[in-house]
Amino acid sequence: MRVKTIGPLVDTYVSSTRKEPEIMTDSDTITGLLVSALEGVWAAIRSRHPDVPEVVLTVGSGSIGSDLTLGHFAPNRWVRGEYELHELFIGGEGLQRGAAGVLGTLLHEAAHGVAVTRGIKDTSRQGRWHNERFRVLGEGLGLTLEHHEKIGWSLTTVPDKTRELYRDELEELAFALVAYRRHEPGRRGGRKSNNNGLSAECDCGRKIRVSRSVYEAGSISCWLCGGTFEAEE
Structure with a gap:
């Protein structure tokens, strides 16, 4: 069900039930096909994992200079009545990675959604560090997760078994991925250093400068939990 369109770049929808693939006509839009396919995958994930919540889906720019956000799950950002x-x-x-890559992003964010539903703290360091609890949730949704020294259990791939499980949704998604967004250009000039020191955070949430x-x-070392403070980039 379409809710609202924001500007020329971002369309916003509430997730709904999966639709069957349709033949593209002159009246179809790139955005409409894309979001319908993304919604179909999310609905399929929810049908298999009831703790994956309903969402408002947004599509837009994920790049700022060299930084890139493939996806993000943000709790309680939208209001519908009460x-x-x-x-x-x-x-x-990230759409240029193809259907399987986008499925990996959706399952990754679905794992964050399950964590919210169950009241599990699956990340720290402002959501960048993915802990062991996130690994368990992600694998429960069919992902293969690898550890990274800076972001934890966040490196996501979709194994063949999961691709086969979502074969119909992948076909619909591949049909809809006819365009992707260019990266935003990096900023030139500007201040390169900061004399205020570094902000570092431990897995338990404590911060120091x-x-x-x-x-x-x-x-x-953090004497409260025994962990190590890591600088925030």
């Missing part, structure tokens, strides 16, 4: 809805964002730049020289001299 109810709050979660937001699912899909970056247009230290000078770069002190941080680079060696690891800083």
Whole structure:
């Protein structure tokens, strides 16, 4: 069900039931086909995993300079009457990875949705570090997750078994992926350094600010949980 269109670049929809693939006509739009296919995949995920919540789906720019956001799950960002809805964002730049790559993003964000439904803290460091609890949730949705030293259990791939499970949705998604968004150009000039030191966070949520020289001299341990403070990039 279409809810609202925001500007020329972003269309917003509430997730609905899956639609069968249709033959493209002159009246179809690139955005309409894309969002319908994304909604179909999300609905299929929800049908298999009831703890995946309903969302408002947005599609837009995920790049700022060299940074790229493939997807993002944000709790309670939308209001419908007396109810709050979660937001699912899909970056247009990541669409060039193809149907299987986009399915991986949707399942990754669905795992974050399950964490919200179950009240599980699956990330820290402002959502960048994916902990062991997220790995369990992601694998439960059919993903293969690998560990990265800076972002934890966040490297996502879709194994053949999961691709086969979502074969119909992948076909519809592949049909709809006729365009993707270019990366935003990097900023030129500007200040390169910061004299205010570094902000570092532990997995338990504690934060400290230290000078770069002190941080680079060696690891800083958290005496509360035994973890290590990591600088926020």
